[in-house]
Structures are given as structure tokens and as C-alpha cells.
Amino acid sequence: MNRRKLLTLGAVALIASQWGTPVFAQQGVFKIASLNPITGAGSPYGTGMLKGAQMAVAEVNAAGGAGGAKIDMASEDSQTNPQAAVLAAKKLIEVQKVRAIIGTWSSGVSLAVIPITNDANVLLMHTSGAPALSVAPANAKKLGFRFQATNDRFGRAFAEIAKREKFKRPATMAFNNASGIGNTEGFRKSWTASGGTVVANVVYEPNRPSYRSELQEVLRGKPDVIVTGSYLADTTIILREWYQSGQPARWIIPGWAANGDLLKALGPDVTEGIISVESISAEDSPAYKSFADRFAKEAKMAAQDNVYAAMTYDEVIVLALAVQAVGPTAAADVLAKKVHEIGTPGGTVVNSFAEGKKLLAAGKRVTYHGASSALNFDEFNDVTPDFAASFVEKGKLVRKYVVKL
Amino acid sequence: MTFADFLNLALNGLVEGLLIALPALAVTLVHGLARFPNAATGDVVAAGGFGGYFTFNVTGSLLLAGLGGALVGALVSLAAYYLAFKAIMRRSVITLLLTSIGVGFFIRSVLGMSFGHELKMFSLPLTRAINFHGVLINPTDVQLAGVIVAVLAAVFVMLYVAPVGRMMRALADDPDLGRVSGIRKERVMVVMWSVTGAVCGIAGTVLGMRTTLAPEMGWTMLLPAFAAAVIGGLGNPVGAVAGAILLGVVQELSTPYVGFVYKIALGYVVMLLVLLVRPQGLFNRPQGVR
Amino acid sequence: MVSYLATILIIMVIYILLAFSLDLQYGFTGLINFGLVGFFGVGAYTSALVTMNLGLPAWLSFPAAMLVAGLLSWPLGRIALRLRDDYLAIVTLGFSEIIRLVIVKEDWLTHGVQGISGIPRLWPNWSSSASELFLLCALITAAALTTLVMRRITQSPYGRTIQAIRDDEVAVIALGKDPSIFKTQVLVIGGAIAGLAGAFYAHYITYIVPDQFVPITTFYIWMAIIMGGVARLLGSISGAVLLVFLLEGTRFLRGYIPGVTDAGMASFQLGVIGVLLILFMRWRPQGLFGKRSAT
DSSP states (O other), X not given: OHHHHHHHHHHHHHHHTTTTSOOSOOTTEEEEEEEEOSSSTTHHHHHHHHHHHHHHHHHHHHTTOBTTBEEEEEEEEOTTOHHHHHHHHHIIIIISOOSEEEEEOSHHHHHHHHHHHHHTTOEEEEOOOOGGGTSTTTTTTSOEEXXXXXXXXXXXXXXXXXXXXXXXXXXXXXXXXXXXXXXXXXHHHHHHHTTOOOSEEEEEOSSOSOOHHHHHHHHHTOOSEEEEEOOHHHHHHHHHHHHHHTOOXXXXXXXXXXXXXXXXXXXXXXXXXXXXXXXXXXXXXXXXHHHHHHIIIIIOSOGGGXXXXXXXXXXXXXXXXXXXXXXXXXXXXXXXXXXXXXXXXXXXXXSSHHHHHHHHHTTOOEEEOOSSOOOOOOTTSBOOOEEEEEEEETTEEEEEEEEOO | OOHHHHHHHHHHHHHHHHHHHHHHHHHHHHHHHHOSOOTTHHHHHHHHHHHXXXXXXXXXXXXXXXXXXXXXXXXXXXXXXXXXXGGGTTSOHHHHHHXXXXXXXXXXXXXXXXXXXXXXXXXXXXXXXXXXXXXEEOHHHHXXXXXXXXXXXXXXXXXXXXXXXXXXXXXXXXXXXXXXXXXXXXXXXXXXXXXXXXXXXXXXXXXXXXXXXXXXXXXXXXHHHHHHHXXXXXXXXXXXXXXXXXXXXXXXXXXXXXXXXXXXXXXXXXXXXXXHHOTTOSSSOSOSOO | OHHHHHHHHHHHHHHHHHHHHHIIIIIITOOOOOOHHHHHHHHHHHHHHHHHHSOOOHHHHHHHHHHHHHHHHHHHHHHHTTOOHHHHHHHHHHHHHHHHHHHHHOHHHHOGGGOEEOOOOSSTTSOHHHHHHHHHXXXXXXXXXXHHHHHHHHTSHHHXXXXXXXXXXXXXXXXXXXXXXXXXXXXXXXXXHHHHXXXXXXXXXXXXXXXXXXXXXXXXXXXXHHHHOTTOHHHHHHHHHHHHHHHHHHHXXXXXXXXXXXXTHHHHHHHHHHHHHHHHHHHOTTTXXXXXXXX
């Protein structure tokens, strides 16, 4: 019978394709996986994120592994799609038996995957913004770690910067998704809490050919600064149309949108004075410098164009340090507690895996300051980084100061 | 909101409507002769946009970029006709429609694999708008509108003055009678697919200049183009353009009342209402819609 | 391994339900519904909101999802009756987009773009793998019941009437029956089935957001019923199975196709789907299991 043959053949093929992967845990190997947005909305960042993680794995293994075990990292494409990501996560956990999944980017993906990782006692390290990822039920077991500042924190950083620059009449423009709105809501809450008013709030839909009407509404309030929760494509269109409108205003834009590509596309006239905000490590962090150099050489990409690559790098390093401290066979909650400890102040500060491994082997407590931020996990395992305000001057981003929340 | 604000919104709507007018015209022309809504229209727009982008990078001339986009669009459209549509031209609407979805997917996949998903942008000098008592008129927009109007005019001249255009309209009105009077359908088809492809290509280049280039850029134009063509009446070129402009203006003017999310839905609601009242579209004669 | 296969099966059966819905409407009655994902989404949201806001046990939310999705199909039926195939396709596509935009905008109810997270599993007190297997069993039961219902509908005088409407509506009118009643009923029943699929989906993925309910899902299901064969229950089932193999299978091909980067795989997958659609429509429009006449 045709159908039966087809189904059997298919099932056999599916199972056979797994035969190449060892199903039993091997001595001396610690398995993890990177689940990145190689395709889909996050695709501008996914490949870079994977490369950053792979660099970290190579660094750890070159230094002799963690706790006597090599890191073995599988990788899957989340397609920035919760459904595909759930299937990928299941495969990684069930078939490849990974102990940790790193590198998820979109909130939809992380929110869909975290119940699965929680159930399997697998750690999840992500760079998503949704507030729901900090608390129960999503993070009831505290196995989830957020390596990107929450949208709320970004918003507060925006407010600090706006205050510092003495703006009085801010307006907000948000991309209509959880992250964009999270940023501007964070700003609004913080700004109005200190007594200020926001003159206009606009939320715009994705993929429109023009945002002139949306801009019109924002500009009608005659703001002196416009704070955005936006992405590269829409920011390009909005800034273009704003410039053409001729109405003066300053801009505060998240670093993932106001990056080198934006400046190149729009040119120095349009972009002069834009304030780009991103979460950072301490000034001149050696971890970041070392990472950026290696990233440029090996991945042939510029670290500052993909803020998430440094985050996935840190995800692997801090995980490896924890494995070094408690051993590769430690239970998930022990591992998670150690990750938390290494990401919080109190130990000797280290900037690389090798440094940390030496100290841990000598029984000392370490605190890892990473390439993306100095971590500083809060009680929810969210990083609390500092933020850098960089100003565009003559077509180039120049870092002016750091904001500590 | 002042009168100037409303006028600005209307102007925005006009520009957006003109942007949609080209693909809407393409949809309606294809429907007139081939009798199906072409879901690959958006992806031909995207292909043309990429063509225009690369031509611009090589030559630095906007005019050549437009021509490059038109050429790429025409070629892709012809290829789709010969490779996919021609053999099944006599089949049902749904067969052709599903095939066109497949063609669209294929074009999008080739664009994605060849050019990747990183955003590409035209680096063009930007101009400031002229401010007439609060009404903003942007010279670049005027230029682009001029280009679109010129293209539309050229197509209409072809349709209503040139012999091949008359043949096209005759075949669209009554294929059997057209064949009997000696019109060679094949030649007219080739002209139609080339012209609609070129129109899409120019639309893609213009869209690329105003926004950013990505393999998916055409898909977001597809439903508005369909809605405009449907409102005007499928097969009716004047209807498609009028429908597009109407849709654009109504959407933008509705913004203060329905907000930025629902203004998009409004387009589809208008389409539903128009079809409830006049199932053949605004500009078509009542004929065989059921 | 078991859990991974169970997850694949869950998705497969959800697609089978959606394929049934579409096949009933198009395969058997000739209604070109391109708005399928809208009713899928309505079912998912209704089920999630009933479970979470009203605190009712999950299994009660399923009939609610079917009811709301079915009811929402009714106005589509009224609009659809006067429209020709091509107009209907576009209108139904627009309808599903309107539904998605309403879900986005009415965030007081639906949480808008933040999505609804933490949708409880079908039997929250059980372990997750047990819950998952339970969902799968419930899903298979629902699918089996739906198959029986579909069989009864399509192999009855009712079924002959709707197929007659597909083939020659004028003749049906001449026989004194009103096609519009049948068409509306078919849309409502199909809508309810899609709503049921949505309810299962919400409780399986536990986090829903409007972005998950976009037209490409509708196109995938169209592909499934075309490949499997329209107007055949076996066609819907095999088409859905094939679709899942296509979508999940490309994951295993990563690295094996020369010239395609990892980032290009999604585009490659889309291209494969596009080419398959073109080839099927040209050379095997009846699909794998369909009858020759249903073109």
C-alpha cells in the first residue's frame, strides 16, 4: 500500500538521520547547543551570534576544557519562529541530550522554549527582552539567564540620557512588538515618574512603505527629542522621512538600530547628532577588546554591528566557568546557582576563560566581566549592564559617556 | 488637527496610493488576459527592486536604475509565463493562483539565497520638503510620483492607442471573438507579461529607493495591490489605479480616527464593503462575477 | 526521542485538522478559502483566554474555540456567497488579516503583541512528558472523530449536494436547493474544525502571539491538500504528513546541499515548496491520492 510505505520510509529516514549522533552521554564531554535566529526576523544577527558562541567554545577547549570535559556545541536554526524553535529545542534536548541551550534571541522563541528547557532541567541563556522571562512561571526554576538588558532597563537608560541632555519635550515611537513597546514604555514610566511629560506616543506597524503619517503625529507635539524602540529597516525609513520634513528634533535610538549600516545608508547629514544607546561592558573592557579583535579576524564581522554576538560569546564562557567550578556532571540547579555566582560581584574579576579557570582550580571565587557587559545578574538572572551613549559626529559613532542605572 | 494636517495626510495617502498603483495595474492586466489574480506580482516587484539596486550601484544613474529594474522585472515575468503559466493557461482559476503562489515562493527563495537577508539601501541624497503654510511637499516624492505617473501614462497610451493595446483589451473583453477576428493571442500575451513585469520592476525600484531592499519586500505589497485591483474591478486598468489612490488616501485620512493598526485593516474592510455592494468592483460593468 | 517524535506527531495532527477544514470547504464544496489561518488564530486565542481568564478547565475551552471560530465564519459566508473564485480568494485573505489586526489592536483582551504566555497544559498537574502524550492522544482522538464526521458528511446526500455545488451550481439551483445555505454551513463547520486545531495548538505551544497566525500558514495547508489530493480524506492526511516532513526535513539537510549557506536554508526550503507547488499543479493536480476529476 502506497501510504503505508511512504510513512514507514519517512519514519525510518527520520530516525536513521539521528544515528550519527551519539545518544549516550560520553565521559569528558559537556554538551550544549546554540539555537539562533539564522533565518527569519532575527537573521541579521543570527549568524554572528552563532560565530560568537563558536569562538567561545574554541577558546574554552583550547584552554583544556571545563572541569575536564570538552564543550560539544550543536547548533540549530530557530527561524525566529516559536513553532520551529520548539521542535528544534525538543530535538536538541531529547536526541542530542544537551545540558544547556544558548543564543535564543526573540522573546517569542525564548518564551516558547523555556517551558521545555525547564521541564528537562536544561539551562536557557537568551538575549530576549520580554519581562515575562524574568519571573514565574517562565523562570520559576531560575534556569533561565538573560544576557541583554530588559526593555524596561533600556527605557530607563533612555530617560537618564534624555534628562542629562536636558531635553524637556520627548516623544516616543515604537515598533509594534513586545520589544519595541517595552523600550518606549520603560522610558515613559521612568520619565513621568520624575515629573516629566511625554508629548506624543506613536506605535507603528511593521513593513510599511512609509511612516510619514506616524511621524506627522509625533512631530505635531513639537518634541525636542524622539525616543524610539525600533529596528534597522524602519528606523531608516523614519529618519529619512523626518529629515525630509525639515522639522528639527534629536533622536535617541537603541544601538541595534543605530549602527554602522544605518549611518552608511543615510549619510552624515541625516544622522548628525543621533544618540545611539547600547548596553556595554565597563569602559575599555579587555574581554570586549579581545573578543572584537578575534571576531573581526575569524568571523570577518564587526562586533559593534551585532551587539548580540558578544552576548552569546559570554553565555558560553560563563557557562564553561560554572562547569569548571562544579564539574560537568553537576545537576542543573547547582550549575545554575554557580552561573549566577560567577555573574555577580564578590569574586576576583576575570576577563577570560583561561584566567577564570586558573583561579577556580585554585579554589577561589571569580566574577566574570564579559565582552557584552559586566553581567551583574540580578535576582531574576537578568544582567544589569551599564549603558553607553554614543553620538553620531560626521557620520561616525563616538562614545560620550556611560550611564549606570 | 488643522486643515494643513489633513492635507498632509491626504498627500501621504496619494504617494502611498501611487506606489501601490503600479503593482495593482500589473495584477489587473494579468487578470484581464490570463484570468487569474497573480500572487507572484509582489515577488516580481522585489526582483525588479534588486535589479534596480544593482544597476544603480553600477551606473549611479537613477534613470538607468529604473530601466534596469524594469528589464529585470520583465524578464522574470516572462520566465514565469513560459516556465510555469503558459502550459496551464486553460486550467481553473485556483490552479493558476496556486501556481502563482509557487512562482512567488520560488522567486523569493532565489532572491534570498543570492542576496541574503541583510538590508540593502540605496544611498541617495536627501532633500528637504518645501513648507507651504504647514503643508509639506517633498521634491523627491514629487519626482517619484512623476515617474509613476509617467509609467502609468505610457501603459495607458499603449493600452488605448497602440494596436497591441487594443488587441489586449479586445482579448480581455471577449477572448473568443478576439481570436476569431485574427488576433494572435500568443503575441499579445508576451507583450502583456513583459509590460506587467516591467511595471512591477519599476515599482520595486521606486519602493527600494523609498524604503529598504529585502527578499520579502514584495509580499507586503501584494495584498494592498490585490485590494486596490479588486476595488477598482479586476481587469479594469483605470479601476486599478483609481482603486489604489482611493485606498491610499482613505487609509491615511482615517488615521486620526482609527489609529495606525486599523488603518491597514480599513483597506480590507473597504474592499469587503465595495464587493458587497458592487461585486464586480467600482469601475467594471456587471458581468459574470458569480 | 519519544518526546521529539510526539511533538512532530502533534504538529502533524494539527495540520491534518486544518487540512480537513480546508478540504471540506474547497475540495468538497469548491469554496476558495484563503483565510484559514484567521480561524486557526481565533480558536487558539479563544481557547487560551477561556482557560486563563475564566479559569475554566482546558477541555471546556475547546468547544468554546470551535464555537467562536464557527460563528466568525458565518459573516464570511454571507460575503462569500456573491463572489467569484478569484475575488473570494482575495477577500478571504483580507479577512484573515483583519482578524490578525484586531487581535493585535485589542490588547486589553488579547495582550496584543505581547502575546499570551504560560497557557496551561491540558493536565497541569502531570509531568510535562505525560501531559504531552495526553495532548497527543486527545488530539488523535479529536482527529479520528473529525474524520468520522467528515466521512458522514461527505458520503451522505449532504455530501453529494455540496460536491454538486462545487461542480455545477446552476444545476443545484435548478433542482430547487439553495447553495448559499450549504456554503455557509460548510464554512461554519470548517471554521469550527480550524478553531479546534487552534485550541490544541495554543495548549501545546503555551505561548501565542499574533505573528504566529500569518497567511503563509494558510498557503502551507493549501499545499498540503493539493499534494495529498483534494476531496479525499486520505489526501488531507497524507498531505499534512508530507508537509511536516518537508518543513522539518530541511533541518536535517543543513550542510548537505552544496552552495547553500546555513542562512540560505530557509530560502531553499521556500524554493522547494514553491517548485513542488508548481510541479503538482501542472502534472498531478489531483495530488497523490486524489481522483482525476477533481481538478
